[in-house]
Amino acid sequence: MPDPASRPAPDPHRGRPSETADTAGPARVPAPAAPDRGHRAAPDPSGGTGEPLIVAEGLRKVFTVRRRAGLVRRSRTEVRAVEEVGFRIDRGEMVGYIGPNGAGKSTTIKMLTGILTPTAGTLRVAGVEPSRDRTRLARRIGVVFGQRTTLWWDLPLRDSYALARRIYRVEPARFRRNLDRCVELLDLAELLPVPVRQLSLGQRMRADIAAALLHDPEVLYLDEPTIGLDVVSKATVRSFLRELNAEQGTTVLLTTHDLGDIEQLCRRVIVIDHGRIVHDGDLALLHGSDGGERTLVVDLERELPPLTVPGARTVRVEGPRQWLSFPATVRAAPLVAAIARDYPLLDLSIREPDIEQVIGRMYAARRGAGGH
Numbered sequence: 422m423p424d425p426a427s428r429p430a431p432d433p434h435r436g437r438p439s440e441t442a443d444t445a446g447p448a449r450v451p452a453p454a455a456p457d458r459g460h461r462a463a464p465d466p467s468g469g470t471g472e473p474l475i476v477a478e479g480l481r482k483v484f485t486v487r488r489r490a491g492l493v494r495r496s497r498t499e500v501r502a503v504e505e506v507g508f509r510i511d512r513g514e515m516v517g518y519i520g521p522n523g524a525g526k527s528t529t530i531k532m533l534t535g536i537l538t539p540t541a542g543t544l545r546v547a548g549v550e551p552s553r554d555r556t557r558l559a560r561r562i563g564v565v566f567g568q569r570t571t572l573w574w575d576l577p578l579r580d581s582y583a584l585a586r587r588i589y590r591v592e593p594a595r596f597r598r599n600l601d602r603c604v605e606l607l608d609l610a611e612l613l614p615v616p617v618r619q620l621s622l623g624q625r626m627r628a629d630i631a632a633a634l635l636h637d638p639e640v641l642y643l644d645e646p647t648i649g650l651d652v653v654s655k656a657t658v659r660s661f662l663r664e665l666n667a668e669q670g671t672t673v674l675l676t677t678h679d680l681g682d683i684e685q686l687c688r689r690v691i692v693i694d695h696g697r698i699v700h701d702g703d704l705a706l707l708h709g710s711d712g713g714e715r716t717l718v719v720d721l722e723r724e725l726p727p728l729t730v731p732g733a734r735t736v737r738v739e740g741p742r743q744w745l746s747f748p749a750t751v752r753a754a755p756l757v758a759a760i761a762r763d764y765p766l767l768d769l770s771i772r773e774p775d776i777e778q779v780i781g782r783m784y785a786a787r788r789g790a791g792g793h
């Protein structure tokens with residue numbers, strides 16, 4: 422384990438009120454006690470068990486917060502961070518877990534790793550109940566918290582990996598193979614002799630992702646893996662994760678505020694708000710789920726007044742180009758046919774609703790409706 426004094430330990434809940442003992446878990450998942458025996462993803466999505474890799478049912482987490490209410494008196498309040506959350510994730514899925522600040526994402530991830538014990542509900546990851554058997558689970562999962570590192574701050578990266586190998590008891594050949602792969606795909610070769618504290622944020626993130634994969638986990642949890650990264654580092658991390666999922670079949674659960682991550686990596690997205698799941702399904706369906714709109718961008722042979730097309734609204738006119746919005750749930754073909762029939766059409770394209778706007782509207786609508 423890294424010496425806590427030698428590495429930064431930013432606390433994501435800094436500034437939050439005091440909390441009960443079980444609420445303040447360490448970032449690092451404990452080292453496994455038994456030798457690693459290998460458990461790569463099987464072709465069967467259930468891995469032969471008949472059960473999805475992750476099963477959560479009626480999951481709740483309530484924090485008890487004590488505040489000073491006078492010189493001596495203390496009041497207790499309850500924070501319902503996660504309420505009745507349920508989902509099933511099959512092997513090989515890559516799922517986005519998103520929601521506004523304070524929605525309950527990190528709390529869910531901490532329960533999935535066994536760092537936090539659920540107040541109620543059932544949870545199984547790779548057949549293990551995380552909070553009961555954290556040590557056994559640690560062999561099967563990899564975790565990356567974007568806001569903090571699990572590496573040894575003062576050690577060269579290479580030595581950090583060597584220590585991780587011993588803690589996770591990874592066989593030398595497997596370690597070599599996994600490290601070589603990560604070094605190549607995450608462009609880490611030149612960083613191996615560098616102490617972790619000298620790495621830039623993007624370099625450190627790539628290094629942390631490699632550290633989480635040295636023991637061949639079946640599932641990788643990523644909490645804000647691209648936070649603060651420049652476009653090049655983001656692209657490297659995203660293409661690495663895509664390849665990891667496609668080639669190794671590693672199941673990935675990704676929490677992020679960067680919807681570009683979700684759009685590029687996840688077909689399925691689970692949206693949590695106020696501790697409850699408000700959407701679980703295809704990312705594409707999210708586009709049409711909140712009254713979102715698509716846009717026809719129409720190029721005409723000449724400038725014309727705003728077009729009149731039943732079922733669509735002209736929202737912008739710039740010279741011979743016009744933008745027409747229509748509900749995302751409506752088929753575009755009849756609108757395109759009507760425009761081609763009634764106007765001198767040169768060219769036309771369709772823009773999907775911006776996912777950022779869709780999610781923003783979804784959060785805002787829920788706020789307006791009281792949130793629950």
Ligand SMILES: Nc1ncnc2c1ncn2[C@@H]1O[C@H](COP(=O)(O)OP(=O)(O)OP(=O)(O)O)[C@@H](O)[C@H]1O
Nearest residue numbers: 440444484500502521522523524525526527528529
């Ligand atoms: N240890 C704790 N003690 C008390 N309250 C907590 C604790 N951890 C989280 N909370 C509260 O639980 C709720 C959910 O927090 P959580 O960190 O899971 O949200 P999040 O979706 O990850 O948010 P963010 O996007 O801001 O990281 C918030 O109201 C938060 O203040």
